[in-house]
Amino acid sequence: MKAPIPLLILLRAFVVHCQKDVVKRGSVEGCTDWSVDYLKYKVLLGEPVRIKCALFYGYIRANYSHAQSTGLSLMWYKSAGHGDFEDPISFDGTRTSKEEDAIWFRPAELGDVGYYSCVLRNSTYCMKVSMSLTVAENDTELCYNSKMRFFEKAELSKSKEITCPNIEDYVQAGVEPEIVWYKECKPKQWRQTIERRRDILSIQEVREDDIGNYTCELPFGNFVVRRTTELSVTAPLTDKPPKILFPSESQMSVMEMALGSPVNLTCRAFFGYSGDASPLIYWMKGDKFIEDLDEERVQETDIKTIREHLGEQEVSISLTIDALEESDLGNYSCYVENGHGRRQANVQLTKKAELMYTVELAGGLGAILLLMICLVTLYKCYRIELMLFYRNHFGSEDIDGDNKDYDAYLSYTKVDPDQWSQETREEERFALEILPDVLEKHYGLHRGRSALCGPEQAPHHRHDAQLRGAEGVEHL
Known part of the structure; x- marks a missing residue:
């Protein structure tokens, strides 16, 4: 049965x-x-x-x-x-x-x-x-509702096909559908690398300006059927681990900090596009995670995105210490990782050497510097007076070869009175009257005796003329 x-x-x-x-x-x-x-x-x-x-x-x-x-x-x-x-x-x-x-x-x-x-x-x-x-209903001034879009992703420089989805019920068997494509609800002159085949829009080489909303329109009786797909473009999938930008990966960074001061260690890293995976970046002290230190003073901030473009991101995370203590000193490591590997950068926190007697030392150095400035200024302004004061009180008397003491002497050409001219008279007047007068009044030098060669001068100076010939000498 x-x-x-x-x-x-x-x-x-x-x-x-x-x-x-x-x-x-x-x-x-x-x-x-x-x-x-x-x-x-x-x-x-x-x-x-x-x-x-x-x-x-x-x-x-x-x-x-x-x-x-x-x-x-x-x-x-x-x-x-x-x-x-x-x-x-x-x-x-x-x-x-x-x-x-x-x-x-x-x-x-x-x-x-x-x-x-x-x-x-x-x-x-x-x-x-x-x-x-x-x-x-459609969004204002658009041909689609943003909550009813389909979504597709494409990688830069690679090929991508956008289909007109869920139109099987509106296409007669054996009949080629008359599908019109729009971008941002407007007709577009498609470039040569974009092909339209039946219900597919094929992009041979995706560019950044291909980002946008693509709408396919299919006539159905007295109606039209529309489907809108939002295309987002990303960088090519990375095959490398993230890169730490700061601190340096190649060498240990040393930071000297005073006890009791706040500390902020920031780690920045670059993550290539890895699909929907979120950036993984964190701090550790030695082999311990920060949350395992049981110290409320030591905290790790949330991951912050500094910039993002086509799925590639630059992110940062900070390690903060409210008030540095001896137990906080040591090595801290920033780790970044993805499915292709892990990298790290190390920072060593050390205690800053304290400078003893800072105020006293600064005051002493300042006083010495001020004293040196005063002495240099005094020497520049009263150099000759200081030299004369030193010679009068501490120096020994200097005498010339003729057993005559003097501070300075000047020489000039002695001309026979029969050969005098206006020019030679002015020169001798300058040597015998003007210059000695200036030295006496402004520099305190006194003319003790004259050694001018000539028969009208004192007898005990005549041997000077014999020695110097036609040369006149003025001792001061």
């Missing part, structure tokens, strides 16, 4: 965990409820949408035709929220209609928002699943 066909269908029903992310709620009014399907329908106001019963796409091994042939009925209900009271849906056949395993909205309106449940049942068997529908 053959088992009833509905029973065979029930035996073949099973959960496909690898395809659906659902939670079984158990039996409600004798119906197995599979809660809300993971696929969420989103549509722009005024566009058509088709909601398919998810039971036939992963929950049971039967299609709609098979289920109908075994006496199972498909019914549709709507509720404002999941778990709320569900009302049977009445279709008007024009804007809303039921077609096989799906319901159509041509077009969708804001009042269509809610949860739609499809129930497959007969007198002995019942199974149910719900699908959510969101209807939203």
Whole structure:
């Protein structure tokens, strides 16, 4: 005897965990409820949408035709929220209609928002699943709603394909779809390295200016179907560990700090693009993490992003000590790491040598410097007076070869009176009268005796003329 066909269908029903992310709620009014399907329908106001019963796409091994042939009925209900009271849906056949395993909205309106449940049942068997529908208007002056975009990433200088997603229900089999692409809702003259093939926009070599929103538009009867994808561009995936910018990786950095003073050690590092992985940077003292030191005075700040471009980041993290103590001295290491390796930079905290008697030493050096400035100034202004004072009180008398003492002497050319001219008279007058007068009045030098050669001078100077010939000498 053959088992009833509905029973065979029930035996073949099973959960496909690898395809659906659902939670079984158990039996409600004798119906197995599979809660809300993971696929969420989103549509722009005024566009058509088709909601398919998810039971036939992963929950049971039967299609709609098979289920109908075994006496199972498909019914549709709507509720404002999941778990709320569900009302049977009445279709008007024009804007809303039921077609096989799906319901159509041509077009969708804001009042269509809610949860739609499809129930497959007969007198002995019942199974149910719900699908959510969101209807939203375009953002101001745009052709899309930012909450309904798809998202794609591309690496700089590499190729990328952007598809027009979820348009299978709006394309007739065997007919090439007439898809128009826009960027930022405006027609664009695409460069030669960008190709359009059916529902694909292919970029051969991604550039930074390719970042933006790409909208594909497909005609469907009297309506249009739009899908918008936001493309973000990143740097190529890195294959190197992060690089520490400060402090230096190559040598130990030594910091001298006074006890009791606050300390701030900042570590900066560059991270190449590593997908969605966050930068990993931290401080350690020896082999201990900072949070394991049990010192409230020693803290590690949050990671700060200094700059970011195409997924590459420069970040920093600081180690702070409120008031340095002896126990805080030692070696501290900044570590950075990603999936390709780890690097570190070391800083040694040492106690700053204290300068004893700082005030007294500074005062003594200042007094010495001031005294030296005064002595130099005094010497510059009264150099001759000081020399004369020293000679009068401490120096020995200097005498010339003729046993005559003097401070200085000047010589000039002695000219015979018969050969005098106006020029020679002025020269002799300058030597005998003007210059000695200046030296006597301004420098305190006194003329003791004259050694001018000539018959009119004193007899005891005549031998000077014999020795010097035609030369006159004035001793001071």
